[in-house]
Amino acid sequence: MLGVFSGSIVSAPDELVMAGSRTPSPKETSARLLTRFLEENPSAISVQIGDGVSLSYSHSRESFLLPRSFASKDEIFCLFEGSLDNLGSLINQYGLAKSTNEVLLVIEAYKALRDRAPYPPSHMVGHLEGKFAFILFDKSTSTLFVATDQQAKIPLYWGITADGNVAFGNDADLLKGGCGKSLATFPRGCFFSTAYGEIRCYENPKNKITAVPAKEEEIWGAKFLVEGK
Template sequence: MLTVFEKSIGKPPQELSLPLAGSSGLKNTRQEIAEIFRSWRSDSTFYNFRNGNFLALSREDQNPVHPRSIVVMDDIFCIFSGVLDNTCDLRRYYGLSRQATEAMIIIEAYKVLRDRAPYPPDQVIKELEGKFAFILFDSKASVLLLARDRDGSVQLHWGTAADGSLVCSDNPNLISAACGKCYTPFPPGCIFMSGTGLICFDHPLHKVRAIAREDDEGNTGAVIFQVDLFTRFPSIPRTGSAANWAGATAVEGE
């Protein structure tokens, strides 16, 4: 799977571009990345949006234990990879039929998050049990939501394109070809929501920090994101404006 969204929608952490500083690392435009994916996956299906943003899905070489699927409901697109262990419980909780797939459950969970704002996103996503990664895009609201299970059982990587667009894929070779050095694994147990930032859904009051790895010459060769269990945000009552929650959960690069 592959998604590319312009900077104004994806709002990627600026630390994702650190490996490019002082180097000539190869990065591609959104159009070039789409062509790379088409050349690698001839069976791919594209879902195109305004300004060159897109989602793409291929079932070639997919892990049978972690199948990929896509669902489109009410202008909300969700690519899901993996399996939820508590599907039956979630169907009952959200009032869905027995035929509802994991991707349908994710869309319904997102609707609850959206319609009950400022309901904190960690309260919704932490109820998911299993091995999964998903990418959801609300095309009406231009909201992007990413998440990965606690153990990082399903691959998900993110990086930046030449114009600062956010690129996400479950294929490390593909995202390396698209983003050069400017990519890294999406942190397990975390969610990223455009306009809100990167948080750990089990430790939402702890910062998720970007840690740069430098070579012998002091150049940043890679960046990883980890939960800082020694630093907490001030406790905020779960009432008030959405802006308060956005300020409480946004990732900070230091």
């Protein structure tokens, strides 16, 4: 899966900008990155949301037990990969139909807590149990919300393209070509929300997250480490 967001939606993280400046490497524009994704995944589906957001996914090479899915409702769009062990109990908690799947559950849970402000995003994602990564965009508020499970069983990476857009995806090689050294693994048990403007650990939201420059031989330009982990 691949999500690309323009600077009007999310500001490029300073740590990834510095990583790319420290070790210059070839990059691609976000348009070329998306084109490569579609070329490498002929059955892929891509959705353009306004001028600043594109969400794409493919079932190619996905795990039967950890599928990828996409859904939209009430101007909330979400890409989800993985499975939730407590899907049934969450369906009951939020009063949803028994046929609700993981991606719809994430949308409904996000929407419920958004509309019951001041509940923070960490409250919602902290209740999810299983192996997952998701990219959610709320068009009505121009809010981006991204998260991974506490063990990072589903890989997720983020980086900055040649034209300064921020890309999230599960294919490290694809993003390496588009983002060069302005690339990092999205840290486990964390979420990024433009409502906060930074990345946070949802188990311990107050714990500081530090970006450490990676070694020259590594594919990444930086590593995000959570204090106390």
